[in-house]
Amino acid sequence: MTSPLPRLVVLVSGRGSNLQAILDAIATRELDAEIVGVFSDKPNAAGLLRVDESLRWSATPKDFATREHFDAALADAIEASRPDWVVCAGYMKILGDAFVRRFTGKLLNIHPSLLPKYKGLRTHERALEAGDAEHGASVHFVSAELDGGAVIAQAKIPVLAGDTPQTLAARLLPREHALYVEVLKLAVAGRLTERNGIALRDGAPIFSPLSPDVTENPLH
Numbered sequence: 001m002t003s004p005l006p007r008l009v010v011l012v013s014g015r016g017s018n019l020q021a022i023l024d025a026i027a028t029r030e031l032d033a034e035i036v037g038v039f040s041d042k043p044n045a046a047g048l049l050r051v052d053e054s055l056r057w058s059a060t061p062k063d064f065a066t067r068e069h070f071d072a073a074l075a076d077a078i079e080a081s082r083p084d085w086v087v088c089a090g091y092m093k094i095l096g097d098a099f100v101r102r103f104t105g106k107l108l109n110i111h112p113s114l115l116p117k118y119k120g121l122r123t124h125e126r127a128l129e130a131g132d133a134e135h136g137a138s139v140h141f142v143s144a145e146l147d148g149g150a151v152i153a154q155a156k157i158p159v160l161a162g163d164t165p166q167t168l169a170a171r172l173l174p175r176e177h178a179l180y181v182e183v184l185k186l187a188v189a190g191r192l193t194e195r196n197g198i199a200l201r202d203g204a205p206i207f208s209p210l211s212p213d214v215t216e217n218p219l220h
Contacts, residue, residue, distance in 0.1 A: 006033040006188035009083040011091035012040050018089035018110060021177035023050060033180055033188045037081040039074060041093040043119035061093065071099040078103070085173035085187050087178070088142065097144045105194050107142040108187065109173065110180050112172060114138060114154055124172075135159050135168055137176040139183040141194045146169020150199040151207055152192065153177040 003022035010019050019038065038051045043058040057077050064070040078086060079102075088095075088109040100107060103143035113123040115138040127135045136156040155175040159168065186192040191202050199206045 006084045007036045007082060008184070008188075009031050009037045009039060009078050009081050009086045010035055011040050011086065011088045012038060012045055012047035013092040014045055014047060014090050016045070016050050017173065017179055018088065018177060019047050021181055022087070022089070025181045025184075031184055031188065033184065036083060037078065039078060041070075041074075041091070043052055046089070049214060058072050066149060068096060068098065071096040073152070075099050075102050085163060085184070087180075095142065100142055100144050103142075105141070108139060108152075108183065109147070109149070110176055111140050111147050112137050112169070112176065113147075114156065115140060115147060120164075124168045127159065128144050128163060128165060128168065132159055135172065137172060137179055139180055143197070150194050150197055152183050152186075152199045153179060153200075153206070207209075 008022070010022065012019055016038075022031065023035065026033060026035065035051060035055065037055050038048055040048055040056075040058040041061055043060060045058065048056045048058060055178060059073060061067060061070040064073065070074065077097075084106065086103045086107045088107070093111075095107075111119070111123070113119070113127065114134065114136040118126045124135065134156050136154050138151050138154045140147070140151045141149040154176070157168075157170075157175060159170055183192070186201060193200045194201070
């Protein structure tokens with residue numbers, strides 16, 4: 001019998017701390033959903049061990065003839081889980097255009113910067129190098145552009161004197177976890193959509209597409 005709960009698929013490449021935050025929120029019924037699969041491009045990813053073996057799928061991209069072949073195999077496996085939302089949680093492999101198109105409108109990612117700042121890697125280091133007074137994380141819809149999809153919500157922390165990339169990352173991480181859970185609560189409640197590159201909450205734009213200075217957004 002199919003569960004009536006919204007179905008989440010989670011993609012991980014590493015330890016899966018955001019995955020654990022989602023699992024914890026489900027366990028306490030803060031998040032009304034179920035995880036129906038955890039997928040990874042790294043068979044030894046620690047995040048896979050956070051769920052039952054029956055929910056795990058992994059494959060190494062180098063074992064496929066092309067990136068497109070790997071993406072297609074991953075997409076087929078995800079589709080078989082019948083997800084309502086596909087959640088990237090520390091998934092470090094760039095998703096190809098065909099994969100993104102296949103799950104458009106239900107593919108989410110969390111990125112450790114205040115987008116549109118610092119797409120890609122080394123975000124904490126780059127924020128410090130720039131002398132930023134604030135740093136943070138963004139949850140966004142995934143588009144074909146790296147870290148370029150519509151921003152849904154952000155969390156900010158101050159940059160403190162003496163911060164290193166490591167201390168900044170450690171202080172931001174609990175805010176990332178809480179932010180992702182809050183966004184997923186909107187998603188599974190049917191309150192979150194995307195249209196023409198704009199994220200909508202209850203049918204209304206969340207951020208103005210005319211302003212490049214996206215700021216922290218109240219989700220309630």
